[in-house]
Amino acid sequence: MSIYVWGYLKEYALERKETLEAIEGVLESGQLILGPNVREFESEFAAWCGARHGVGVDNGTNAIFLALKAVGVEPGDEVITVANTAVPTVSAIVSAGAVPRFVDIRPDTCLMDTDLLEGAVTSKTKCIVPVHLYGQCVDMDAVRDVASKHAIRIVEDCAQAHGARYKERVAGSMGHASAFSFYPTKILGTYGDGGMVLTSDEQVEDKLRRLRFYGMESTYYANEHGYNSRLDELHAAILRKKLKHLDAYLARRRELAGRYDRLLADTGLGLPVCAEGNYHAYYLYVVRHPARDAIMAELKENDVFVNISYPWPIHTMAGYAWLGGKEGDLPHTEKAAQEIFSLPMFPSLSNEDQDRVCSILKKIMGSL
Known part of the structure; x- marks a missing residue:
């Protein structure tokens, strides 16, 4: 599935x-x-x-x-x-x-x-x-x-x-x-x-x-x-x-994030960093890698559909060209847009489905 x-x-x-x-x-x-x-x-x-x-x-x-x-x-x-x-x-x-x-x-x-x-x-x-x-x-x-x-x-x-x-x-x-x-x-x-x-x-x-x-x-x-x-x-x-369920939603998201942290620790993926003093709610679990597009393509072939939030920095979009922005203005923003992708993350995601995602990712990363 x-x-x-x-x-x-x-x-x-x-x-x-x-x-x-x-x-x-x-x-x-x-x-x-x-x-x-x-x-x-x-x-x-x-x-x-x-x-x-x-x-x-x-x-x-x-x-x-x-x-x-x-x-x-x-x-x-x-x-x-x-x-x-x-x-x-x-x-x-x-x-x-x-x-x-x-x-x-x-x-x-x-x-x-x-x-x-x-x-x-x-x-x-x-x-x-x-x-x-x-x-x-x-x-x-x-x-x-x-x-x-x-x-x-x-x-x-x-x-x-x-x-x-x-x-x-x-x-x-x-x-x-x-x-x-x-x-x-x-x-x-x-x-x-x-x-x-x-x-x-x-x-x-x-x-x-x-x-x-x-x-x-x-x-x-x-x-x-x-x-x-x-x-x-x-x-x-x-x-x-x-x-009334929000605390439970947050607890489950953090549990899933902890499982990702453990299961993907040695894969070579850049994993999320929680800033000091923060309690991360994990709306998204965002990883990064220079070979992002190839990794996403292989995940899709294995029926795992991930997302990029966001693939185009707004200062490079045609709709906001009037602001005068151009590529090179925000180097960290632009590099991240080329490398990040979001793994499945929602409270009803099962441990079994998460394990499958991680198993597929490990195989992909091992072949790079």
């Missing part, structure tokens, strides 16, 4: 009863938009992450976009981030009217190299978006130091970091605002799309609630220009049920 980098069917089978009960409860309630499940999930997830307020939105991209708008990013402002992220990070920055400015990554963790932040700050810099990539946090002490020094806002991109921790602080609790995605593949994902912005600033919360609902505080009257970006009741109800 084929083994994929991600799958949800086994998990759904285990949680089917409570999932369908959640859906039925919403459908029978008579309230489908911005009802009690959204309010309760906002409160529950914010508390789980150590933030005061949560504002549910329709997807993770709009979570970043609305967070940027809510913390005061305006057209023409610059936002510092990384190029080894999903396009939505940068798409949201551009949609907010801002200009993304990229810094390189640390070669061991693939996280933002915070030593480069100071040199990237200009008079136009309004915000830093640290991307907590693959399930572990950027060095937030360093980010906060630079942000404080220059009066810059911080919006954490936590799409891949539900439950990750930096020095005992949970991802999403360390910036002026933070953005989460509940896309199906995420550590906490729904059966569709959804997102949330967390903040402990009441003014930011108030603005977020207006922005996601056409700029309104009450129906039919817009206090400011806003958008239609609401988390719906069905997905909120599902996510409330799944939130």
Whole structure:
């Protein structure tokens, strides 16, 4: 049988009863938009992450976009981030009217190299978006130091970091605002799309609630220009049920990561490095090797389908050529993009399937 980098069917089978009960409860309630499940999930997830307020939105991209708008990013402002992220990070920055400015990554963790932040700050810099990539946090002490020094806002991109921790602080609790995605593949994902912005600033919360609902505080009257970006009741109800399993999801991901560490220790693959002070949530288990493409091709021949997150740094993409980036600007980012690939990683992955993946990988690596 084929083994994929991600799958949800086994998990759904285990949680089917409570999932369908959640859906039925919403459908029978008579309230489908911005009802009690959204309010309760906002409160529950914010508390789980150590933030005061949560504002549910329709997807993770709009979570970043609305967070940027809510913390005061305006057209023409610059936002510092990384190029080894999903396009939505940068798409949201551009949609907010801002200009993304990229810094390189640390070669061991693939996280933002915070030593480069100071040199990237200009008079136009309004915000830093640290991307907590693959399930572990950027060095937030360093980010906060630079942000404080220059009066810059911080919006954490936590799409891949539900439950990750930096020095005992949970991802999403360390910036002026933070953005989460509940896309199906995420550590906490729904059966569709959804997102949330967390903040402990009441003014930011108030603005977020207006922005996601056409700029309104009450129906039919817009206090400011806003958008239609609401988390719906069905997905909120599902996510409330799944939130109860989040600790178990994280424990299983870390167990699988530990098994990979042991089984692949002597293969010649570059294995994930957990930065000091971090609790890695292992959204992805990312390995690297210069012969990546050949290894992936052989895995596919053996019915193991892996993934690359991400094969093209954003500063090299045609859609963002107007930023003036070119190959050679971010050497560590570009080298990683040529070598990294993600192995199967999801809580319902069986030990037997993981063993098979590792056995095939060992044979491939032994023949290189």
